[in-house]
Amino acid sequence: MKITNEVRISDNGFVFNSKTGDSFNVNPTGLELTKLIAQGHDFDSIKNIFLEKYDLDDLTFEKDFYEFCALIKHHQITSQEDPLDFK
Amino acid sequence: MEKFKYVKPGMSKINAGMPSKFGLPVKQKIISGIDGIPVSALIEEYGSPLFVISEKTIRDVYGEAKRAFDTRYPKVQFAWSYKTNYLDAVCSIFHEEGSWAEVVSGFEFEKALSNGVNGSQILFNGPEKSRDDLIMAIENNACIHIDHFDELYLLIEITREIQKKARVAIRINLDAGIYPIWDRFGFNYENGEAWNAINRIMLAESLELIGLHTHIGTYIMAQAAYGIAASKLANLYMAIHRKFDYWLKYLDLGGGFASKNTLKGAYMPGSETCPSFDDYAEAISNALISSEIPHENLPVLFLETGRALIDDAGYLLTTVLANKRLNGGRRSMVIDAGVNLLFTSFWYNLGVFPTKEMDHAEETTIYGPLCMNIDVIRDAIVFPQVKTGDQLVIERVGAYNITQWMQFINYRPNVVLIDNDGKTHIIRKKESLATFKKVEFDPKRG
Ligand SMILES: Cc1ncc(COP(=O)(O)O)c(C=O)c1O
Secondary structure, eight states: OEEOTTEEEOTTSEEEETTTTEEEEEOHHHHHHHHHHHTTOOHHHHHHHHHHHEEOOHHHHHHHHHHHHHHHHHTTSEEOSOTTTTO | OOOEEOOOOOEEEOOTTOOOTTSSOOOOOOOOEETTEEHHHHHHHHOSSEEEEEHHHHHHHHHHHHHHHHTTOSOEEEEEEGGGOOOHHHHHHHHHTTOEEEEOSHHHHHHHHHTTOOGGGEEEOSSOOOHHHHHHHHHTTOEEEEOSHHHHHHHHHHHHHHTOOEEEEEEEEOOSSOSSOOTTSSEESTTSHHHHHHHHHHHOTTEEEEEEEOOOOSSBOOTHHHHHHHHHHHHHHHHHHHHHSOOOSEEEOOOOBOOSOOBTTOSSOHHHHSOOHHHHHHHHHHHHHTSSSOGGGOOEEEEOOOHHHHGGGEEEEEEEEEEEEOTTSOEEEEESOOTTTOGGGGTBOOEEEESSOOOOOEEEEEEOSSSSTTOEEEEEEEEOOOOTTOEEEEESOOSSHHHHOOOBSBOOOOEEEEOTTSOEEEEEOOOOHHHHHHHOOOTTTO
16 A cells, blocks of 8 residues: 555645645654655554554554555545455 | 553545535534433443334424414314334323324223323224224224215214214315325215215204314325315315205314434435424414304314424434445445334434534445345434444434334334433333243244
8 A cells, every 4th residue: 555646645634645735634653644644654664653652452552553555545545456465 | 661552554535625415514413312311321221223202202293383383273172093002101191292193003092091091082094994993993082084985984984883972074085286196095075075975964863973084195295285184174164064054063184294314315304304393384264264163163273293202302213233344335334123113214414413523524334134135224324433332322213213213133122211311211022032932922832
């Protein structure tokens, strides 16, 4: 999974997709996730970063992570060629 | 090192400067408590889902309706429409406020009697009155609203048999500009059927005609329709006086006032578009007062208002079971209350609200917990991100849900009343296995 080329992410949580013309607000944790994905971190690495930093258990993270991934994929912020990515 | 507080990652699309489909700003309303009691406390004590009824709201709304009519017409009498919500505790509040009872079955009739309503203050409507029901009504001196000729002749037969007089009215269907016309109930005004029925009753020694009734439909958004209906009843009232030198006691305009719920397919919320009690009262009172009826002979005006009096007082508290992204990307959630508890979700876009401030509102589908595709509480509602276990409130569910709910898959929940002093009472207990054991019999087990 990777962030598509047309997507711009600003530090205050504003995301613009020039391919679709849509813009989005992400909350701080959403922004952090998006950036980590953009930097090429995989699931385990992102999980470790989050569990380290936040008062959070691994199952909650996993659930929220995949839900967030589905959401950004729906908005064409990421593209995912391999459906088994992140497994 | 202390860890940071975690907030679920979220993202919402920006629709810059776009008004919602209703042209109104989308501002998230929150219902954190009912009559001062936190939703969380109610659910903790009585479980989820949970119906909650506010006595204060019932009395406030009733007061508003009563005032609207009392200030415009000299003699007004409400009769509580039992089918709308026949929990004893609810009926009792209406009776305490002075309402008579409007019933449509032997069961509802018995319920009204058991709630202490004097038989002479029961209006017995509907096409479903058995011989036994009619005898009970006659013995109790009720006002029997005749629906069709077969019933009229059955009544004549019964009253002869038991040698007792019956007090009757007839239900009239008429063209008030409202479509469809509910012509399956009662006798038609325009084609003369109503006048024929009246003449037949006036000839029957054992029947005493005391009133005329109509119920033009439900959720009627046009108050003018009531003006038309009232004028037509007034015409019959005067015709009876002219021919028989006799004044009826009452004209009954039935129910049908819209509640503030929003009908499916409506562009504007019901709270913005439905007429007020004042609007309805003005239309009806004007029509009667400006009719040919001499002021000193004005009949009592009966009203059988149902949904508009009770919808606002009822809430359904519910809990989020799951969040899901549907294949198309649409957010959805599953809550623990299904359409089997919310019959009115088939007509209305019910208001569903979070109990606390939340963000990331997004178009969401809200499903109930039943294993059926039709179990949709809202198919598209802009709703913030919620978590499993979060509590939500569905408002304006006081009418027709607790009477038309279906037991399916799970027990029907507690219904709690918050009284005027802010105390809570279970007024209908959650079902249990024992509820079923009491009425089921297995011949194999003897
Ligand atoms: C005869 C009669 N009266 C009163 C009512 C109450 O109607 P509403 O809830 O629309 O006020 C009904 C509802 O169907 C009815 O059939």
